[in-house]
Amino acid sequence: MEQIFRTKLDKEAQILLKVPSLLGFRDRNMVAPLLLDASQKLKDNLLLQGLLAEHGLAGLEYHPGYTLKVQTLGNLRLWRGKEEIGSKEWQREKALELFLLLFLNRGKYLPREIIFDTLWPEDDLETAARNFKVSLNAVRKALEPDRTAQQTSFYILRSRSNYGFNPQASYVLDAEELERLIRLGDSAAHPHHQAELYREAIKLYRGDFLEDLPYLEWVADERERLRSLFLDTADKLARYLYEREENEEALKLTELLLQHDPCWEPAYLLQMKIYARTNRPFLAVKVYQRCCAVLDRELNVTPMPAIERFYQKLTSKM
Template sequence: MYVSPQLRIRLFGDLSLSARGEAVDLAASAAPIIGYLVVNRHRAVPRGEAAGAIWPERSDARARRCLSTALWRLKARSQTETLIDASHHELLRLNWRTARWVDSIWFERRVEAILRMPAETLGAGQYRQLRAAVALYHDDLLRASELEWAMIERQRLRHLYLDALFHLTRAADARGDRAAALAWGRRLTALEPLREDAHRLLMRVYVAAGNRGKAIEQYRICQGELSTELNVEPTAETQALFASIIGSAPVPASAAERRAASLEALDERVRAARHAIAAADLRLVDALGLVQRAQRVADPA
């Protein structure tokens, strides 16, 4: 009985296939077909549509011939012969009994599920899954492809990756892992330098880590990027945070920091009250001394 191989498909970077840990040779013409079917995985794709999307510069007839040749090459290889279901004469879809794992699908499902949860409430397992998803995204989807559908999907997943980095930075900060939060935040602002919420988050993490100088430097970086690329100043929210950091307003603190600050303020009030009582005691002693001296003068006997 024939058992089809279970393939792992990677679309981040250049498309690649593997079976049982071994790389699977793949003709260059087959890569965009697999990519297109992954992107359109929720439906069967008409052959004419796939041909036009993958070979848009060619006539319909010629594009369909290119598609037929590429499908034949896939079917001619034992490891990929069952990858694409072409049993219907005019429709194509991936055979999910063969395509057992796809990196972009795994990434998307994990990230979207975790982004629905507040970053501050992530458990250890969810935090690990988010880190694993971010690590999986080592490069943009089908990075060499200039086909329109590939560029659209590439941008969609890139934005999801940037949101994952933002969430991961917040989660690491909430867990008190300042070094990790700074690493993720710096990666995010390097990839998306015009994203002000990322700059603000990084500024807050620097302040929490006790490095106001770096927080101020991060604001200057944000200000410079916005000025150079868009000829605008940071938003009022970003400027307000900067003002609080340089000391013209108190720095917005976390709940734990606010509780600690309240206790410290209470301690200071107690110390001040003790000093006031001690000072009052001294004044009372002085006053009693004056009274006693006055009585001695009035009654020398």
Template structure:
């Protein structure tokens, strides 16, 4: 995968070939550009509908599946009306960017038109994560770092961060949040291995901002501080770890964390 651009400056070439280029960002708030033009002025439901159709563009779910996902508690007549209103709003907003029908309805299925070429940051993110894992497993450290850095850079926020009330997005949001934390985790481990302790510490703090109970991240941060000649910060981090685990999970740090604390306290190498 490659980082997704906005397609800026390509409008002329796409117009000539008859293709519509749509770049969609779903990591963070939804952002859509069509032939380099940012789509604006559309409501929550049209945005959610387009996001759903883009995410499920390979599955081509029937209209009933889409309505059930977006309006799970609506009766059939209300759901059908809702989807028609949402499709109308999405088409109207998209027409501001391109004078073509982007969303079509055929044989009971709403989908993107065949000439719409979609690039999505989600695909690029997952591609970089997978490549980073492959390189790390093959001990190709520099290549792994480059791929994982690219993945982390694409994660501008949680999946569809401006659509928190959408039930259909909840599971995917949590899966991607964990994938992002795992990418940060692996990347920080690689930086620790290669002696880049300040970057490792920065990434560990990012992990702990989102998931303060990750004990392995606390340990890696303690090691980074100790190896930078800042044992006092490492010991403070241990106190932070104790407090957070007691408050959030009502547990004490594990033996590995306690042993690491003891080694740092005695000024032994870690």
């Protein structure tokens, strides 16, 4: 890399360093350690300094060389670039919780006292501080296993007694992508384009937010917010498909809705309407009976008036 910058790069070579490609670097962060290493020896190279600035590396001495990928919809999974971080790498459960606390509060520093109260609420100050130190080291090791003891952590930053996730770090988060696609769909001018964006968003929803960590009370609000966002979006897409008489896809979507919320009444009503208009009234009756049983068992209520009215109208013709 050093020799490359001692010569003048042509435009094609510069592009390979800047843009992810099959011929260059698929993850643009892969080039970061090489650029930083070269910068230590060629401090006055203008091309190199320009690339450092363009990659957000100016002033850094260390970069791990990959993008962090975080899957939070359904079971939690994390990757360093293409390499998945195994559960044993966290060494202890609280280390993973510490990472999540800092990552989900990215953009701000959390005081140690807030971290202690959230993760070790029953420990005295000395015990919490000791547990925090061990967990913090485990987080840094899991995220940056090749970092030396002399190098400052890239992902986890410290400011006095406050800690935070590096706002300059590259990451991919499925929950953010879900929201981005839904926002694009909401603002799409054409219904067909809107439906395609909603479909892509729904595919990302593999399950509730951090579904395998139900005991984390401090993520409950975010879990419910994302769940409501998914349900509302899937409901809008199901109604659109119903209006276009794309019956089978609409039925699949209503079943998906009921998998995530068995008490989602609009899904039952839509199923009844689809079965009725496709000459399957007895299936519509079964849907009604299922709806009644679920609502009675889960909420001790009867179906909403729209369902009752449609059922009465349906059975009067049978």
